[in-house]
Amino acid sequence: MFYREAGDFKTTYSDDSQTFPLQLDRMGYYAVLAVAFLVVPFVIDDYWATSVMVPFLIYAIATLGLNILTGYAGQVSLGTGGFMAVGAYATYKLTTSFPDISILIHIVLAGFITALVGMLFGLPSLRIKGFYLAVATLAAQFFLVWLFNKVPWFYNYSASGQITMPERTVLGQLVTGPSVSAPAKYLVCLVFAVALAWLARNLTRGMLGRQWMAIRDMDIAAEIIGVNPLKAKLTAFGVSSFLIGIAGALFFAVYLGAAEVGEAFGINKSFLVLFMVIIGGLGSIFGSFAGAAFLVLLPVFLKNVLVGGMGWPTDLAAHVELMIVGALIVFFLIVEPHGLAQLWRLTKEKLRLWPFPH
Amino acid sequence: MTMQDSHSLAPGRHSARTTTPGPVDQGADVQPYVTADGRRIGGVLMDLRNITLRFGGVEAIKNISFDIREGEIRAIIGPNGAGKSSMLNVISGFYVPQEGEVWFKGFRRGPMRPYQVARLGIARTFQNIALFDGMTVLDNIMTGRLTMMKSNMLQQALWWGTAEREEIAHREKVEKIIDFLEIQNIRKTPVGRLPYGLKKRVELARALAAEPGLLLLDEPMAGMNVEEKEDMSRFILDVNDEFGTTIALIEHDMGVVMDLSDRVVVMDYGRKIGDGTPDEVRNNQAVIDAYLGVAHD
Ligand SMILES: Nc1ncnc2c1ncn2[C@@H]1O[C@H](COP(=O)(O)OP(=O)(O)OP(=O)(O)O)[C@@H](O)[C@H]1O
Ligand SMILES: [Mg+2]
Numbered sequence: 026m027f028y029r030e031a032g033d034f035k036t037t038y039s040d041d042s043q044t045f046p047l048q049l050d051r052m053g054y055y056a057v058l059a060v061a062f063l064v065v066p067f068v069i070d071d072y073w074a075t076s077v078m079v080p081f082l083i084y085a086i087a088t089l090g091l092n093i094l095t096g097y098a099g100q101v102s103l104g105t106g107g108f109m110a111v112g113a114y115a116t117y118k119l120t121t122s123f124p125d126i127s128i129l130i131h132i133v134l135a136g137f138i139t140a141l142v143g144m145l146f147g148l149p150s151l152r153i154k155g156f157y158l159a160v161a162t163l164a165a166q167f168f169l170v171w172l173f174n175k176v177p178w179f180y181n182y183s184a185s186g187q188i189t190m191p192e193r194t195v196l197g198q199l200v201t202g203p204s205v206s207a208p209a210k211y212l213v214c215l216v217f218a219v220a221l222a223w224l225a226r227n228l229t230r231g232m233l234g235r236q237w238m239a240i241r242d243m244d245i246a247a248e249i250i251g252v253n254p255l256k257a258k259l260t261a262f263g264v265s266s267f268l269i270g271i272a273g274a275l276f277f278a279v280y281l282g283a284a285e286v287g288e289a290f291g292i293n294k295s296f297l298v299l300f301m302v303i304i305g306g307l308g309s310i311f312g313s314f315a316g317a318a319f320l321v322l323l324p325v326f327l328k329n330v331l332v333g334g335m336g337w338p339t340d341l342a343a344h345v346e347l348m349i350v351g352a353l354i355v356f357f358l359i360v361e362p363h364g365l366a367q368l369w370r371l372t373k374e375k376l377r378l379w380p381f382p383h
Numbered sequence: 384m385t386m387q388d389s390h391s392l393a394p395g396r397h398s399a400r401t402t403t404p405g406p407v408d409q410g411a412d413v414q415p416y417v418t419a420d421g422r423r424i425g426g427v428l429m430d431l432r433n434i435t436l437r438f439g440g441v442e443a444i445k446n447i448s449f450d451i452r453e454g455e456i457r458a459i460i461g462p463n464g465a466g467k468s469s470m471l472n473v474i475s476g477f478y479v480p481q482e483g484e485v486w487f488k489g490f491r492r493g494p495m496r497p498y499q500v501a502r503l504g505i506a507r508t509f510q511n512i513a514l515f516d517g518m519t520v521l522d523n524i525m526t527g528r529l530t531m532m533k534s535n536m537l538q539q540a541l542w543w544g545t546a547e548r549e550e551i552a553h554r555e556k557v558e559k560i561i562d563f564l565e566i567q568n569i570r571k572t573p574v575g576r577l578p579y580g581l582k583k584r585v586e587l588a589r590a591l592a593a594e595p596g597l598l599l600l601d602e603p604m605a606g607m608n609v610e611e612k613e614d615m616s617r618f619i620l621d622v623n624d625e626f627g628t629t630i631a632l633i634e635h636d637m638g639v640v641m642d643l644s645d646r647v648v649v650m651d652y653g654r655k656i657g658d659g660t661p662d663e664v665r666n667n668q669a670v671i672d673a674y675l676g677v678a679h680d
Contacts, residue, residue, distance in 0.1 A: 227542040231550065232525075232532045239515050239526050246513035249475060250589065251501035251530040260536065308517065 061215055066208040074207035075280075076325055082214035083275045084317035088301040089225050089310065090268030095299075096307035097229055098261035099241025100150050104143075104162035106294030107169030108266050109273025110286050111139040114179050116274040117188040121181060128193035128201060132217070132274040139270020140263040142169075147262030151255055166295055173286040189283040201278045210279050217275060221268055226310050228264060237261050238308070269298075300350060303357050306364025315365040323349065413452070418645065425453030427486075428597060428629050429474065434483035436469055443469040444480065445653040451597065456623050457631045458640045460664075461650035462673060467633045468510055470650070471599050474631070475507050476500035487597075502530050506595035508586045510602045510633070516575035520585050523574050524560060527592025528553040557592055564588050564618060580611040584618075591622060598622065600632040604639060612639065619643060641665070649673070 069078060087105060094100050115135035120128055146165040150158050173179045180188050192202035199205045200213050228234055236257040239247035248254055277284045284290070297320065305316020324346050331342040357364050415425045429451040436444040443466045451457045459467045472478045473485065476497040485492045487503060506527070515523050532553065534545040561567055564584050569577060574585060583603060590598055603619065604612045616639055622628050634640045640647060641661040649657035649664055651673040657664045664670055 224540045227546075228536070228540050231539040231542070231546060232529060232534070233536060233539050235518070235522055235526045236529065238518050238522070242515035242517050243513050245477075245497075246509065246515065247526075248497040249477075249501060249507055249509075249513070250526050250593065251498050252526075253496075253498045 058219070061219075062212075066212055069207050069211050071207045074211050077321060078211050079214050079280050081318050081321045082211075082218040083272050083280055084298065084301060084321055085314045086214075086218050086221055086275070087269050087272035087298045088305060088313040088317045089222060090265045090272060091298050092302045092305070092308065092310075092313045093225060093229070093237070093268065094261050094265035095302055096309065096312075097234060097241065098237035098258065098265075100147070100258060100261060101155060101159040102162040102265075103159050103292070103295045103299065104146060104165040104169070105269055105298040106290040106292055107166040108139050108143055108269040109276060109294060110169055110173055110290035111142050111266075112136060112270030112273030113277035113284060113290065114173055114188065114286075115139065115270065116278050117181075117190065118179065120191065120193060120278075124191070124193075127195065128278065129195060129213075132271055132278065135274040136267040136271040139273070140267040143262045143266020143269070144259050147259055147266075150258045150262070163292075163295075166292055170286050170291060185285075187283050187285045188277065190278045190281075193278075201282065203282055205279070213279055214275055217271060221271065222310055222314070225264075225268065229310065233257075233260060241308075300354055302364075303362075304353055304364055306366030307362055309363065309366035311369070312364050312366030315369070319365065320350070422454055422624060423627075424455045424645065427451070428453045428488060429631075430484075430486035431470075431474070432484040432486065434470075434473060434480045434485070436466075436473060436478055436480045442653050444473070446482070447650070447653075447655045448483075449648045449655065449658055451629060451631050452646075453629055454623070454627055455629060455645040456619070456643050457629075458644035458647045459631065459633045459650065460635070460637070460640055460647055461656075464652075465650040466653040467650055468601055471507065471601050471631070471633065474500075474597075475505060475599060501593065504593070504596035505599065506590040506593040506597075507599035508583070508590050508601060508603060510605065512579075512582045512586055514574045514582055514586055514589070517573065519571050519573055520566060520577070520588075521557065521561075521570045523585055524557045524588045524592045525553065527589040528557065530593060556594075560588050560591050563621070564591075580607050583607065583611075583615070587615075587618065591628075594626075595628060598628050598630045600630065600634075602633050602635065604634060604636060612636065616643060 065078070087109060090108075091102060091105050094102050112132075112135045115138040116128075116131050119126075119131040119134055123131070146162065149161045153161060174186065177186075180186055183189070190201045192199060192204075194200060195209075195213065198209050200209050229237070236247065236252045237260075239250070239252050240254060240257045240261075244254060247257070273290065277289065281289060301316035301320050302313065303316070304319055305314070306312025324343075327342050327346050327349075328339075331337040331345065332339055337345075361367055363370075413426050415423060417423055427450045431450065432448050434444050434447050435442065445466075447466075447470070459470060461467050469478060473480050476495045476499065479494045487505075492503075515526065518526075532549055534549050538544055538546040561570060564587065566581065566584060566588065569581060569585075574582065577585065587600070587603065590600075600619070604615050607615060619630060619632070620643065623630055632643070634643075644661060646659060647657070647661055647664045648655060649667070649670045651669075656673055657667040657670040659667070
């Protein structure tokens with residue numbers, strides 16, 4: 026079977042605006058979903074869950090969130106870590122205050138709370154752009170970390186200043202705490218990642234997504250066709266922060282189990298997620314997953330090959346990792362701002378025409 | 384793009400569009416009338432009264448009044464820097480004039496943001512193309528339907544009920560415009576990759592997608608070759624003819640202006656120096672002086 030559109034005719038406009046216009050793409054996507062839901066949970070072990078799949082899924086959600094803001098709506102943000110912290114602390118406060126309500130509901134609520142906070146910090150975007158907005162969101166990052174450190178109410182006055190996730194169950198299955206099983210952790214994150222990616226896809230292909238992209242590409246023209254810049258920018262901040270908040274909630278509740286804000290949600294997080302967006306591809310849902318996968322897998326891969334396989338010292342491997350990431354960022358920023366997603370698209374274009382390229 | 388060559392003030396090539404002179408003095412008699420080629424010109428749609436616009440110390444528009452009547456093609460001409468684009472920017476809400484009143488459909492318009500003006504049914508194109516380069520032609524044109532979309536964020540997020548139905552309904556309208564402007568083959572092309580002439584056409588398509596009551600075109604033919612200009616002229620006439628859209632356009636090519644427009648406003652150094660049918664304007668001494676570069680007082 027060939028990968029191409031000949032013979033794959035679209036007879037309705039709804040067919041034409043599908044997420045995966047080519048049937049083969051669609052089938053590949055369903056196959057991935059089927060494996061993710063029906064196979065992986067039965068084979069995943071603790072190592073794969075903790076070092077690969079769970080961080081990948083959580084970062085994919087955060088990257089998707091930042092990509093909506095930066096890739097689709099064109100608003101730079103360095104506050105991702107801070108917004109993840111909001112999601113984490115909101116979950117912590119909610120679940121310790123209302124332990125009987127499902128943790129899933131708390132995580133979603135934490136997303137909404139982060140959305141509100143994100144919109145608040147997004148207000149300056151109406152006046153300032155680019156570099157100045159980046160600095161403003163950087164201020165948000167430092168302010169939020171400072172706030173969660175300084176106000177003991179947020180960490181329930183614990184002596185260590187840390188927040189620790191109590192054990193919570195979903196359908197009788199333990200999903201948080203130290204003794205949670207690998208499949209449970211993985212499945213919770215998978216459900217959130219798939220559901221949120223679907224929502225993000227719908228929003229970005231519809232009218233709201235077009236408004237975001239219009240603001241990104243030319244804000245003056247956007248306004249003239251009827252885009253209210255206030256609404257477009259604030260919805261972008263809101264949706265973006267919603268996703269990032271849920272990522273932060275999962276990062277704390279399912280992945281870490283206990284967190285100290287500066288360490289878990291510091292400025293490094295903001296940069297890491299931004300790099301994932303850049304490497305994966307600005308303005309692409311698929312790219313968000315690709316970027317997250319790449320930067321989660323790279324250290325694991327290097328550790329196994331360089332340290333495990335070739336016996337390099339760990340710190341040298343870490344330096345190599347930094348250099349590779351740095352070089353890739355420069356490469357993608359200069360050569361291919363649409364990232365891995367675009368490389369993938371180009372490969373598919375070639376395949377479509379193969380074996381007759383002209 | 385200055386119009387210095389005098390022959391461009393010669394009579395239009397296609398006299399079919401020359402109109403039966405209607406009442407041109409605003410405020411006076413605004414009886415509807417029918418043009419020679421059978422288009423109905425109605426009452427005053429937009430009335431600009433004593434508009435003055437300053438940028439710091441510079442007066443870009445000096446106490447200008449004119450009106451735009453329903454169904455007509457109204458040209459605004461004048462040398463570079465005369466204030467034509469500024470005038471369109473006042474109409475579309477980019478600039479708020481320091482003095483004067485803007486009346487639309489019989490109501491005085493308060494200061495409005497451009498996106499609010501869009502919702503009144505006023506669409507426009509720009510002198511320097513202002514498309515969304517990262518989006519496809521189709522998505523660019525779809526944005527033009529924005530003011531007519533009703534589904535809320537939740538419906539769009541779930542792609543459910545109204546959201547999908549609306550998307551399809553609007554897509555059908557947009558496809559009609561795509562057919563009309565003969566750009567079917569570039570539907571899915573990112574706009575950034577298109578040549579200049581096609582970009583201008585896509586920008587017109589986006590403005591038309593809004594089904595505007597008043598369409599503002601800022602130099603729709605600037606930088607085009609003869610063939611592209613002819614296409615564009617035809618599209619403008621067809622829009623006006625078939626949809627009855629009122630059009631105000633800025634253009635430097637005098638031949639085009641004389642062919643297309645029912646009435647012409649002439650500006651120079653922020654002042655209005657002429658207003659009337661193409662024939663009247665052509666024979667107006669002040670206009671001839673301005674174009675021939677007669678020294679200003
Ligand atoms: N945003 C602005 N700030 C300051 N001055 C401006 C601004 N916009 C326009 N002007 C000035 O107002 C005057 C009229 O400009 P405008 O762009 O309206 O002219 P125009 O008739 O459209 O000219 P052209 O044929 O070159 O497009 C010019 O002197 C211009 O420098
Ligand atoms: Mg101009």
